[in-house]
Structures are given as structure tokens and as C-alpha cells.
Amino acid sequence: MEFQKKGSLRGEVTVPGDKSISHRAVMFGSLAEGTTEIHGFLQGADCLSTISCFEKMGVSIENKGSLVLVHGNGLHGLKKPAEILDCGNSGTTTRIISGILSGQSFDVTLTGDESIQKRPMKRIIDPLTQMGADIQSIRGNGCAPLAIRGSRLHGIHYTSKVASAQVKSAILLAGLYAEGPTSVTEPYVSRNHSELMLKLFGADVSTEGTTATIQPAPQLCSTKVMVPGDISSAAYFIAAGLMIPGSEILIKNVGINPTRDGILHVCRQMGADIQLLHGKQDEGEPTADILVRHSSLHGTEIRGAIIPTLIDELPMLAAMAAMAEGETVIRDAAELKVKESNRIAVMVENLTAMGADVRETEDGMVIQGGKPLHGAAVDSHKDHRIAMTFAVTALCADGITDIKDAECVNISYPAFYEDLKKLMAH
Ligand code: S3P
Numbered sequence: 001m002e003f004q005k006k007g008s009l010r011g012e013v014t015v016p017g018d019k020s021i022s023h024r025a026v027m028f029g030s031l032a033e034g035t036t037e038i039h040g041f042l043q044g045a046d047c048l049s050t051i052s053c054f055e056k057m058g059v060s061i062e063n064k065g066s067l068v069l070v071h072g073n074g075l076h077g078l079k080k081p082a083e084i085l086d087c088g089n090s091g092t093t094t095r096i097i098s099g100i101l102s103g104q105s106f107d108v109t110l111t112g113d114e115s116i117q118k119r120p121m122k123r124i125i126d127p128l129t130q131m132g133a134d135i136q137s138i139r140g141n142g143c144a145p146l147a148i149r150g151s152r153l154h155g156i157h158y159t160s161k162v163a164s165a166q167v168k169s170a171i172l173l174a175g176l177y178a179e180g181p182t183s184v185t186e187p188y189v190s191r192n193h194s195e196l197m198l199k200l201f202g203a204d205v206s207t208e209g210t211t212a213t214i215q216p217a218p219q220l221c222s223t224k225v226m227v228p229g230d231i232s233s234a235a236y237f238i239a240a241g242l243m244i245p246g247s248e249i250l251i252k253n254v255g256i257n258p259t260r261d262g263i264l265h266v267c268r269q270m271g272a273d274i275q276l277l278h279g280k281q282d283e284g285e286p287t288a289d290i291l292v293r294h295s296s297l298h299g300t301e302i303r304g305a306i307i308p309t310l311i312d313e314l315p316m317l318a319a320m321a322a323m324a325e326g327e328t329v330i331r332d333a334a335e336l337k338v339k340e341s342n343r344i345a346v347m348v349e350n351l352t353a354m355g356a357d358v359r360e361t362e363d364g365m366v367i368q369g370g371k372p373l374h375g376a377a378v379d380s381h382k383d384h385r386i387a388m389t390f391a392v393t394a395l396c397a398d399g400i401t402d403i404k405d406a407e408c409v410n411i412s413y414p415a416f417y418e419d420l421k422k423l424m425a426h
Contacts, residue, residue: 025225122137160185231261318389324369
């Protein structure tokens with residue numbers, strides 16, 4: 001797909017529902033008693049993979065577009081699926097569902113696409129095994145396909161080496177089925193959507209510092225979930241609005257949970273004009289409209305506790321840094337190497353092709369900003385966040401940029417190019 005600069009971006013956009021929250025709403029709704037209403041569900045391929053896995057385990061799910069109804073089977077009502085569970089491209093589905101499946105009374109095999117079969121699963125296999133689960137990586141390489149034999153679980157206190165909400169959530173969900181309390185301590189706090197939503201469903205979850213604890217639950221109660229717009233999808237319009245001269249974009253109803261809002265802090269640190277309007281607290285998840293205006297940005301340092309709060313936005317932030325004045329250093333972000341693609345290597349490869357000065361480090365990147373960018377052939381490596389990052393970067397570069405496998409945006413934002421075009425045609 002080809003992209004070319006076309007002046008400023010102006011107007012309003014409503015981004016689709018939050019991916020993390022959409023997944024969790026289907027999972028917890030499936031385990032609850034009664035019908036859960038999910039408003040603003042993300043109709044992206046990843047979340048549809050989660051729906052399909054639970055349907056295969058006997059849950060009745062009515063997908064009516066922006067409203068999804070999940071008729072829960074209760075904590076002990078899932079059925080053994082007749083076939084392998086296919087998690088597609090979704091790490092969130094694969095890892096969190098493994099926690100749930102560990103405590104069932106049946107065996108199951110789960111797998112996903114080529115990318116999923118390369119992503120590390122030892123990070124969930126180890127703690128779940130400590131809880132009494134029986135999970136085997138079928139090829140013995142610590143990756144999917146995984147064979148999970150339902151087992152009796154007991155609570156543990158796990159100290160995780162990585163700040164990962166997928167790992168934390170897998171353990172907490174297994175904890176619902178365990179004997180005794182289960183807790184997870186992380187090096188930094190990762191996104192807390194599971195903790196907030198599990199409370200909505202009636203579970204006993206508490207947090208203290210970087211530790212989250214869950215008590216085994218007799219049952220979960222169905223509820224209504226309002227899914228806010230995904231700040232990770234808003235990130236591309238935040239960047240476009242800030243980088244493209246003359247732009248002003250209002251992004252409506254975006255989730256600004258403090259465990260996800262690192263991009264706003266870093267952009268402001270770089271000199272961005274960003275305003276939050278109409279802030280409100282929807283069922284535990286805060287939201288606001290985000291107004292961005294073109295700003296002249298300078299480099300910064302991004303490291304430490306803020307990293308998990310902007311992990312999925314780092315590709316876009318790296319591209320912004322290439323266009324900002326001065327040096328930007330990104331550290332403590334080795335997790336980027338094990339996402340849908342190796343996002344450090346892929347960002348360096350593609351930004352370099354467009355004329356940027358960027359160097360890969362062990363756990364991040366060093367970017368000397370301010371070099372003019374030119375169009376180039378770039379490869380998304382079938383990674384949705386890379387494709388969207390370069391669609392925006394292309395609008396700041398001279399000449400034509402050709403993005404390979406650009407349609408992979410269907411994972412988290414199927415209408416991304418249409419929404420971008422509408423803002424270009426203001
Ligand atoms: C997610 C957690 C993050 C994030 C991913 C979604 C979640 O992954 O990158 O896109 O929904 O829990 P990690 O848990 O691997 O950090």
C-alpha cells in the first residue's frame with residue numbers, strides 16, 4: 001500500500017475499543033453466571049480469536065457489532081473443545097487463556113499463527129506449573145502449540161522477572177481456581193485491566209505496590225462492560241497531529257488508565273501540545289477526549305517504570321523521535337524484541353530505509369532526530385503496530401512510502417486507513 005504526504009490532518013476521530021479490555025470482557029464474561037453486555041467491543045482479528053476460542057468451549061456469544069452478549073457458562077461450565085484452539089496472532093489470548101485452561105477438568109491443545117509459534121510461553125508455563133498445572137510446549141521449544149491438561153491448582157506468590165500484564169493475568173485467572181490466595185509481584189506495574197475488571201465481576205482482588213493478589217472465587221457475576229477507545233490506536237493520531245504542520249485532531253473517548261498513558265507523558269516531555277477534555281470514569285476505567293495540535297518536539301529519554309505503560313506505543317514514539325530535534329534514548333525495552341515482530345530490529349531497519357539516524361541497543365534504541373525523512377519500501381513484518389507507525393511516518397516524509405503487508409492492521413484497527421484518510425481530507 002502506498003502513502004504520500006498531503007498536508008495537515010484536521011477533525012475528529014473515534015478509535016475502536018481497547019484491545020486488552022475487549023479480550024478480558026469476553027474471557028471473564030464466559031466464566032461468569034448470566035449474560036455480560038460488552039459495549040464498544042473491538043472487532044479486530046485478535047479479539048475475534050478470543051471469541052472463537054470460548055465458542056469452541058461451549059459459550060454462546062452473540063456478536064452484534066458494537067454490542068457483544070456473552071452468555072456465561074460459569075467458572076466450571078466450559079466444555080472440552082472438539083478441536084485445537086486457534087489463538088491466531090494474539091499473544092493476549094494465548095497467554096491469558098492458558099491460565100484459565102490450567103484449572104479446568106479437561107485437556108486441550110492451543111496454538112496460533114507463525115508469529116505466535118515463535119513467542120515465548122515459558123514465562124507463563126513456569127508459574128502455572130508451580131501452581132500445579134500441566135502445560136507442555138509440544139515442540140519442546142517453550143513456544144506454542146501448548147498441550148494443557150486441566151489440573152488441581154494451589155495458590156503461589158510469584159515474582160515475575162518481566163512486567164507483563166499477560167503473565168500477571170494468566171496467574172491471577174489460574175488463582176480463581178486454586179486453593180488459597182495467589183499473588184504476583186512484578187518489577188514495575190503493568191496494565192491493570194484484569195484487576196479492575198475482575199472486581200467488576202465480583203472477584204476478590206487487591207493490589208499493593210507492584211503486587212496483585214486474588215482469592216479463589218466460588219463464582220463470577222455477569223456485568224456490563226463499557227470498552228473505552230484504545231489509547232494504543234489513538235497513539236497514531238496523537239503522533240500525526242503533533243508531527244504534521246497545521247494539524248489539529250480531537251480523538252474521542254480514549255481510555256487513559258494511568259497504567260497505559262505513558263505516551264501522553266512522554267509526548268509532553270518532548271514539548272507536545274496535548275489537552276485532555278471531558279474526562280470521566282467509566283466502570284473503573286478513566287476516559288477522556290484527547291486534543292492534539294502540531295508542536296515542535298525535542299528528544300527525550302524513555303526508560304524504567306514508564307516502559308510498561310507505553311510498551312505498544314514505542315514504535316510510534318521511536319518514529320516521532322526520528323523527526324524531533326536532538327537525541328532520544330529508549331532503554332529497558334527488551335520486551336519489544338518478543339512482540340508480534342522484533343520491534344527494535346524492525347524499527348531500525350525501516351527508519352534507516354527512510355533516512356533516519358537510529359541505532360539498535362541491547363534493550364532499546366538511540367535516535368539522533370531531525371534528519372529529513374524520505375519515502376522508502378518498508379516491511380511491516382505483518383505486525384499491525386509497525387504498519388500503522390509507517391503509515392503516519394510516511395505522511396511526514398518526502399516521496400512515496402510503500403508498506404508491505406499493510407492489511408495486517410485488521411488485528412487491532414480494521415478501519416485505520418479509512419479513518420486516516422478522513423482526517424487527511426478535512
Ligand atoms: C497486553 C499486554 C502487553 C501488550 C499487549 C497486550 C494485555 O503485553 O504489549 O499488546 O492485554 O495484557 P505483555 O503482557 O507481554 O507486556
